[in-house]
Amino acid sequence: MPTTKTRVPAVEGWFTLDGAAPALLGSRCTACGTVAFPKESSFCRNPACTGTEFAETPLSRTGTVWSYTDACYQPPKPYVAADPYVPFAIAAVHLAAEQMLVLGQVVPGVGVDELAVGTGVELVLDTLYEDDDHEYVVWKWRPTGTTDPTRAQDA
Ligand SMILES: [Zn+2]
Secondary structure, three states: OOOOOEEOOOOOOOOOOOOOOOOEEEEEEOOOEEEEEEOOOHHHHHHHHOOOOEEEEEOEEEEEEEEEEEOOOOOOOOOOOOOOOOOOOEEEEEEOOOOEEEEEEEOOOHHHHHHHEEEEEEEEEEEEOOOOOEEEEEEEEEEEEEEEEHHHHHH
16 A cells, blocks of 8 residues: 655745645735745845835746756755755746746756746646655746747847
8 A cells, every 4th residue: 555645845934835836935025025035034135125024925836947057066045955966957937026036946857958048937846855754845847838039039
């Protein structure tokens, strides 16, 4: 009999575990509306703002590839690496509504030769690693088969 492992986030509070429509969780400054990810809790990233109160807000689930690379080294936060480390493609994805970049692993099987600046991607959850009782999941970017032509021209 296969056992059902409990699905838990590899990092607590950074994204929802909604299997159908997962979303990253950022913070929105209550004073100026600037969105930050990972969540900000002390100072607003807008240098012109003195806001110190933040509300949790789900980020856009789709964006466009702004930059990408083969990750032959372990990337810094907010990426959470598997252990042992396995190379893969990572992408910095531009979220238009938030005007921000979010780094993340690209789903397994998609290499850098299948990515381009402007490639449309959506957020999915995938297993990062497992133990006997838990499946630890993290967000990854999956190409949607669309391309933002304005972005592609910029490349
Ligand atoms: Zn602010």
